[in-house]
Amino acid sequence: MQHLALIGFGAIARTLVATLCDQPDMRLRKLSLLVRSTPDELRRAAAEICAPRDIEVQVFTDIAQMLAARPDLVVECAGQKAVADHGAAVLGAGVDLVTASVGAFADQALFDRLKETAAGRGARIILPAGAIGGIDALVAARLSGLNELSYTGRKPPGGWKGTDAESRVDLDALTEEAVFFEGTAREAAMRFPKNANVAATLALAGPGMDETRVRLIADPATTENTHEYQVRSQAVDYSMRLVGKVSPLNPKTSLSTAYSLARTVLNRSGAIII
Ligand SMILES: NC(=O)C1=CN([C@@H]2O[C@H](COP(=O)(O)OP(=O)(O)OC[C@H]3O[C@@H](n4cnc5c(N)ncnc54)[C@H](O)[C@@H]3O)[C@@H](O)[C@H]2O)C=CC1
Ligand SMILES: O=C([O-])CC(=O)C(=O)O
Numbered sequence: 687m688q689h690l691a692l693i694g695f696g697a698i699a700r701t702l703v704a705t706l707c708d709q710p711d712m713r714l715r716k717l718s719l720l721v722r723s724t725p726d727e728l729r730r731a732a733a734e735i736c737a738p739r740d741i742e743v744q745v746f747t748d749i750a751q752m753l754a755a756r757p758d759l760v761v762e763c764a765g766q767k768a769v770a771d772h773g774a775a776v777l778g779a780g781v782d783l784v785t786a787s788v789g790a791f792a793d794q795a796l797f798d799r800l801k802e803t804a805a806g807r808g809a810r811i812i813l814p815a816g817a818i819g820g821i822d823a824l825v826a827a828r829l830s831g832l833n834e835l836s837y838t839g840r841k842p843p844g845g846w847k848g849t850d851a852e853s854r855v856d857l858d859a860l861t862e863e864a865v866f867f868e869g870t871a872r873e874a875a876m877r878f879p880k881n882a883n884v885a886a887t888l889a890l891a892g893p894g895m896d897e898t899r900v901r902l903i904a905d906p907a908t909t910e911n912t913h914e915y916q917v918r919s920q921a922v923d924y925s926m927r928l929v930g931k932v933s934p935l936n937p938k939t940s941l942s943t944a945y946s947l948a949r950t951v952l953n954r955s956g957a958i959i960i
Contacts, residue, residue, distance in 0.1 A: 687955040691718040691757035691781075693749075693772055694764025695728045697935035698786055701944035702763065702951075703732065707739045709948075711956035716742045720752050720764075720772070753779045759954060761947060766790035766879045769800075777803040777811065784812040784950055786943065789875030789886040792895055813891075814950040817940035818884040818913050820926045824891045830921030835892040836899040837871070837885050837915040843904045844937045845911060850877045851904055863905040871898035878902065880938045884913055892917070911940040 690706070692699045699719075706712050717736055721728045725745040732743045746752040749772045753760075760776045761784040762768050769790035776783045777800060791797040804811050815821045824835070843857035846866075851857065854866040867874060871889035874882040882902065889898035911930040917923060930940030953959045 687758045687951065688713060689716040689718065689755070689757045690714060690951065691720065691752055691755075691760045693720045693760065693762040693768050695719050695721055695732060696763065697933045697939050698763040698944045698947065699761075700731070700735070700935060701933070701941070702761070702947050704735050705945060705948040706951060707735060707741060709952060709955075711952055713955070714739075714741050716744070716755075716757075718752050718755055718757050719743065719745045720749055721745055721747060723747075749775045753781065757781060759784065759951065761951065762786055763944075763947065766875075766883075770796055773800045773811075774803050777807055777809045780807040780809050782810045782812060782954075784814055784947065786814065786816060786947060787879070787883055788813050788816065788890065789879055789883040791890065792872045792875035792886055794895075812950060813887060815946045816884055816887055817911065817928070817930055817943045817946070818887055818915075818926075819928055819946075820915075820924070821887065821891045823922065823924060824888065824917060827917050827919035827922050827924075828892050830919050832893050833918040833920070835888060835897070835915060835917055836901075837888050837913070838901045838903065839882065839884065840903040840905050840908060840912040840914075841881065842908055842910075842932075842937075843906055845932065846881065846902075846904045847937075849881060849938075851902070855904060857904055860904060860906045863903050863907065865901055865903050867900070867902040869900060871895045871900050874900040874902065888915060913940075 871885040872895035875886040933939040
């Protein structure tokens with residue numbers, strides 16, 4: 687893949703670009719970035735990563751202009767609203783779209799609309815595992831007949847700052863863990879758009895947004911983002927627990943998310959898909 691385009695250039699995007707630059711299978715020649723503001727600062731930050739590898743960087747504030755540069759693939763790492771704002775333009779241009787903000791698809795009308803646009807233009811919406819894992823096993827389990835899927839997300843109180851968790855619990859005063867949300871994946875993804883995308887990913891791989899049970903916890907005893915889920919199905923029962931290091935660039939985001947996106951991009955670049 688020679689020309690990669692990203693929507694957003696924050697914590698995930700920066701780690702993603704730094705990782706992909708050094709992958710021999712990538713042969714990346716050009717990076718396009720769609721940003722909202724201060725393109726000069728972001729251009730400098732991107733050039734710092736890309737210039738030593740002879741990768742050309744172009745920064746856009748307009749999606750149509752970015753798509754006119756004909757990227758091979760667009761990766762959204764900006765937030766759920768960016769999927770709603772730009773998804774149709776990308777897919778309508780016949781370009782595949784990887785969405786980090788999978789929780790955007792808790793909006794059923796948006797999901798249906800983007801699926802239809804993708805199908806009409808022969809483009810694909812690619813949902814990465816992100817901070818969660820085991821999506822291969824979960825889809826296989828679903829195809830065999832799924833009996834149960836439940837997910838628990840646990841983060842330090844700082845990871846829930848600026849979210850609806852603050853209306854339910856005093857994050858600064860916590861001395862022990864607080865379960866501040868129990869509900870469906872659809873509700874979780876909509877109420878916690880920067881923290882519960884993994885719940886939506888599990889739901890879409892598994893039994894669906896309204897059938898996936900979610901618990902969210904603020905825990906002052908941890909410094910990590912822990913994602914746990916249990917599956918019972920006709921073919922396989924399993925449980926998974928991922929203890930994610932927090933991104934040094936964003937306390938809400940697990941560092942592994944960027945590397946999962948890198949895997950997704952690499953799987954579209956080399957001869958082997960794994
Ligand atoms: N699937 C998963 O496992 C995970 C998904 N996420 C999703 O990824 C998103 C990004 O995460 P981070 O990089 O940590 O966030 P961040 O806040 O560090 O970076 C996001 C960047 O996107 C920019 N942005 C926002 N809307 C934009 C738009 N319409 N056009 C262009 N740029 C825009 C922001 O200015 C910011 O620089 C989160 O909001 C969340 O939706 C985050 C963590 C895990
Ligand atoms: O990065 C994480 O730990 C998970 C996350 O924020 C999300 O699912 O939106």
